[in-house]
Amino acid sequence: MSQFDAALMWFRRDLRSEDNAALFAALKDSRRVYCVFVYDTEILDALPTRKDRRVEFIWQSVTELGHALEKAGGQLITLHGAARKEIPRLAATLGVQAVYANHDYEPAALERDRAVALALKDSGIAFLTRKDQVIFEKDEVLTLGGTPFSVFTPYKNAWLKKMEPFFVKAYPVESFAAHLAKAPAHQSMLTLSDIGFEPANLQALGISGGAAAGKKLLDDFLPRMVRYRDSRDFPAKKGPSYLSVHLRFGTVSIRALARAAWPGVGGQSGEGPATWLSELVWRDFYFMILHHHPHVVSRAFKPAYDAIQWPNDESLFAAWRDGRTGYPIVDAAMRQLNQTGYMHNRLRMIAASFLVKDLHVDWRWGEKYFADQLNDFDLAANNGGWQWAASTGCDAQPYFRIFNPVSQSERFDAEGAFIRRYVPELAGCDKRRIHSPWTMTPLEQQGAGVIIGKDYPAPVVEHAAARLQALEMFKAVKG
Ligand SMILES: Cc1cc2nc3c(=O)[nH]c(=O)nc-3n(C[C@H](O)[C@H](O)[C@H](O)COP(=O)(O)OP(=O)(O)OC[C@H]3O[C@@H](n4cnc5c(N)ncnc54)[C@H](O)[C@@H]3O)c2cc1C
The missing domain is CATH 3.40.50.620 (HUPs)
Known part of the structure; x- marks a missing residue:
C-alpha cells in the first residue's frame, strides 16, 4: 500500500x-x-x-x-x-x-x-x-578509524573495496510509472525566452542537453574506453568521454557509467576502464571533501596556505583569461574554454598551475573564472582541481612540483595540433618551435608568418624566474 x-x-x-x-x-x-x-x-x-x-x-x-x-x-x-x-x-x-x-x-x-x-x-x-548524484556520499567511505579520507589513493582503495552490485543497480522507475500524475490545470512548459534567456552557441558546438544526447555520448565513448588511459592526456585526441556536462545536470546516471567500467557487474575490464572508473571516484572524492570541509569554498584546505601574499597583478590575470600569455599551450587552453565552455583535463591542470605558480595570482580568481565559463562547472570538482593545482588542497601536488608549460606542451601536444587549432597565429610554426615561439630567430618568425610581440605576444613572464619566486612564496608560509 x-x-x-x-x-x-x-x-x-x-x-x-x-x-x-x-x-x-x-x-x-x-x-x-x-x-x-x-x-x-x-x-x-x-x-x-x-x-x-x-x-x-x-x-x-x-x-x-x-x-x-x-x-x-x-x-x-x-x-x-x-x-x-x-x-x-x-x-x-x-x-x-x-x-x-x-x-x-x-x-x-x-x-x-x-x-x-x-x-x-x-x-x-x-x-x-x-x-x-554519486556512488558513495558523506560518511559512506571512511578510514578504518572512522574519519573522512583526505588523500585520494587510500580513499579510492576503500571505495573499490566497498563496491557491490547493489550500489550501481539502476532504479526501475518504469515499474511504477503508472503513479505519474498530470497537473490539475494544463500548463505548457516554459520556453527559453519565458525565463529571459537567449540561445547561446550550443548547437554550433555540437552540444545538446537531455538524456538522449547523454546516452549518445556514452555509446560513443564505450568502445574508446579501452584506450582511455593512453589517450586521455592528449588534448588533440578524442580521448575522454566529454560526459562532464551531462553528469553535472544529471542527464546521465552515475550508476550507468560506473556499471560500464566496473567488472564486478560485467563492465569492461583492463587499464582503460580502471583509469576511467578512477576519475569517477575522484568525482565522489571531491563531493565528500566538500561535505566534510565546507570551508574549502572560500579558503585553502590546508589553512597555512591562506597566509600566502598573492601579488594578484590584474594585467597578468587578464592576459591569462584572454589567452594571450605568450605560452601557446596556456593560450590554446584558455581560448578553448572561452569559445566552447570546455577545457581538456590536462589543460585545466596546466592553465591552473600557470595562473598560480607562474603569474602568482590567487587560485580563487582562477576558480571563479572557470566557474563562470565551464559548461560542466561543479563546485566540488572545480574547487578540488584548483586547490590541487595550487598545492593548497588535500592530496595537493606538492608546491615544489611546478608544471613547466613548455615541456608539458612538448609532451602532450607534441605535434602542436591542439595549439594550431586554437592559436591560428602560430599555425605556420614547426612542431619544434610551436611550444616556445619566442625562441625563433627573426628570420624563422618571418618564415612562420608570425612576428612575436606583434602577431602573437612575447611571454608575459619568464618561467624559470617565476618558478623560483613561487617557491619563495610557498616556503615563506610553510616556515
Ligand atoms: C582546475 C580544474 C578544474 C576543474 N573543474 C571541474 C568542474 O568544474 N567540473 C567537472 O566536472 N570537472 C572539473 N575538473 C575535472 C576534469 O577536468 C573534468 O571533469 C574533465 O575534464 C571533464 O571531461 P570529460 O567528461 O571528458 O572527462 P573524462 O576524462 O571522460 O572523465 C569522466 C568523468 O569523471 C569525472 N572526473 C574526471 N576527472 C575528474 C577530476 N579530476 N575531478 C573530479 N571529477 C573528475 C567527471 O565527472 C568526468 O566527466 C577540473 C579539473 C581541474 C584540474
Whole structure:
C-alpha cells in the first residue's frame, strides 16, 4: 500500500526520468506523483549574461524530460521564481503530503533545501531526499578509524573495496510509472525566452542537453574506453568521454557509467576502464571533501596556505583569461574554454598551475573564472582541481612540483595540433618551435608568418624566474 496519496518530485541536478533515485522513491511510496522543475531566479538572476550555455543546456534537458514524463503518463510543471518559495507554494496548492528530491552537496543548495524543508514542515508536508548524484556520499567511505579520507589513493582503495552490485543497480522507475500524475490545470512548459534567456552557441558546438544526447555520448565513448588511459592526456585526441556536462545536470546516471567500467557487474575490464572508473571516484572524492570541509569554498584546505601574499597583478590575470600569455599551450587552453565552455583535463591542470605558480595570482580568481565559463562547472570538482593545482588542497601536488608549460606542451601536444587549432597565429610554426615561439630567430618568425610581440605576444613572464619566486612564496608560509 502506498504511504502517501500524493507527492511532488522536485527535479534539480538530476534531469532524467530513468534510473532516478528520488523519482523512484516518490513513485513507489505514493499513489500520485506530480513533477516540477523550477528555473530558480536566485541562481539565474546572478548570471552575468542572458546567453549562457549552461542555461540553454538545462532548458533543453528540462524540455526533453517533460516530453519523457508526458509519454509515460505524467507531466512536468515548469516554474520561474525562487525555488525556496515556489516549492512550498506548489506543494500546498497540489495538496501533496511529501516532496521528494535528490541530495545536493553545495552549501548554497543545502541552505535553500533547509529553508524549503522548514516551510514544508510548517504546512505538515515531508521533505524526503535520496542519494543519486554519486556512488558513495558523506560518511559512506571512511578510514578504518572512522574519519573522512583526505588523500585520494587510500580513499579510492576503500571505495573499490566497498563496491557491490547493489550500489550501481539502476532504479526501475518504469515499474511504477503508472503513479505519474498530470497537473490539475494544463500548463505548457516554459520556453527559453519565458525565463529571459537567449540561445547561446550550443548547437554550433555540437552540444545538446537531455538524456538522449547523454546516452549518445556514452555509446560513443564505450568502445574508446579501452584506450582511455593512453589517450586521455592528449588534448588533440578524442580521448575522454566529454560526459562532464551531462553528469553535472544529471542527464546521465552515475550508476550507468560506473556499471560500464566496473567488472564486478560485467563492465569492461583492463587499464582503460580502471583509469576511467578512477576519475569517477575522484568525482565522489571531491563531493565528500566538500561535505566534510565546507570551508574549502572560500579558503585553502590546508589553512597555512591562506597566509600566502598573492601579488594578484590584474594585467597578468587578464592576459591569462584572454589567452594571450605568450605560452601557446596556456593560450590554446584558455581560448578553448572561452569559445566552447570546455577545457581538456590536462589543460585545466596546466592553465591552473600557470595562473598560480607562474603569474602568482590567487587560485580563487582562477576558480571563479572557470566557474563562470565551464559548461560542466561543479563546485566540488572545480574547487578540488584548483586547490590541487595550487598545492593548497588535500592530496595537493606538492608546491615544489611546478608544471613547466613548455615541456608539458612538448609532451602532450607534441605535434602542436591542439595549439594550431586554437592559436591560428602560430599555425605556420614547426612542431619544434610551436611550444616556445619566442625562441625563433627573426628570420624563422618571418618564415612562420608570425612576428612575436606583434602577431602573437612575447611571454608575459619568464618561467624559470617565476618558478623560483613561487617557491619563495610557498616556503615563506610553510616556515
Ligand atoms: C582546475 C580544474 C578544474 C576543474 N573543474 C571541474 C568542474 O568544474 N567540473 C567537472 O566536472 N570537472 C572539473 N575538473 C575535472 C576534469 O577536468 C573534468 O571533469 C574533465 O575534464 C571533464 O571531461 P570529460 O567528461 O571528458 O572527462 P573524462 O576524462 O571522460 O572523465 C569522466 C568523468 O569523471 C569525472 N572526473 C574526471 N576527472 C575528474 C577530476 N579530476 N575531478 C573530479 N571529477 C573528475 C567527471 O565527472 C568526468 O566527466 C577540473 C579539473 C581541474 C584540474
